[in-house]
Amino acid sequence: MNTARTTPRPAASRTRAAAGIVAAALLLMAVLAGCSTPSSAAPADASVSAAPQQRTTTGPTGVSPTVLGESTPVHLYVPSIGVETDLIGLGLQSDGTMEVPSGGFPAGWYIGSPTPGELGPSILAGHVDWGGAPGVFADLTEVKPGDAVIVTREDGTTASFAVTAVEQYPKDQFLTESVYGDIDHAGLRLITCGGDFDTDAASYDDNIVVYADLT
Secondary structure (H helix, E strand, O other), X not given: OOOOOOOOOOHHHHHOOXXXXXXXXXXXXXXXXXXOOOOOOOOOOXXXXXXXXXXXXXXXXXOOOOOOOOOOEEEEEEHHHXXXXXXXXEOEOOOOOEOOOOOXXXXXXXXXXXXXXXXXXXXXXXXXEEOOEEOOOOOHHXXXXXXXXXXXXXXXXXXXXXXXXXXXXXXXXXXXHHHHOOOOOEEEEEEXXXXXXXXXXXXXXXXXXXXXXXX
């Protein structure tokens, strides 16, 4: 497994076409298979961004901005399940699959997606377990709509989100467009594995996806 990168995305990567993003998402579906296993099989989580669009800013009324500028996420806090973790950057490996955290902790941000608070779905991935021990997203299914998700960014700002939905998808029915597709606001996706563990495939049957919107 490649070491995860922590460098910010080049500007060109933030302007890729939506069609290319969806194609990349389909390619990356292969590594939505793992998260963790009770054996030595390599776990995996995958995610990919939607194409960023024009940002909106604070108007003269003093209303809070609907999106934030770019800044790399460095820390994640989900109070309702007691998750506090640093965030590492996750890029792509040479085979086109996404890098994954090399252990149960910390979680990671896919650097091809918007930074949390920017327009579009920002993607955070983490393991449900690792080597027989709970991983950073072990309790992700316990998150409820309305729960807070707080991301601290490299520039010192905080992006605060509210959970809108928690979904469980069989991996052969994963809703790529729903998770990774274009949206008209700043969103967040927390992704891990769930469901039954398939010992033959050395992976979980499902993916858990938490959807959240910037508040």
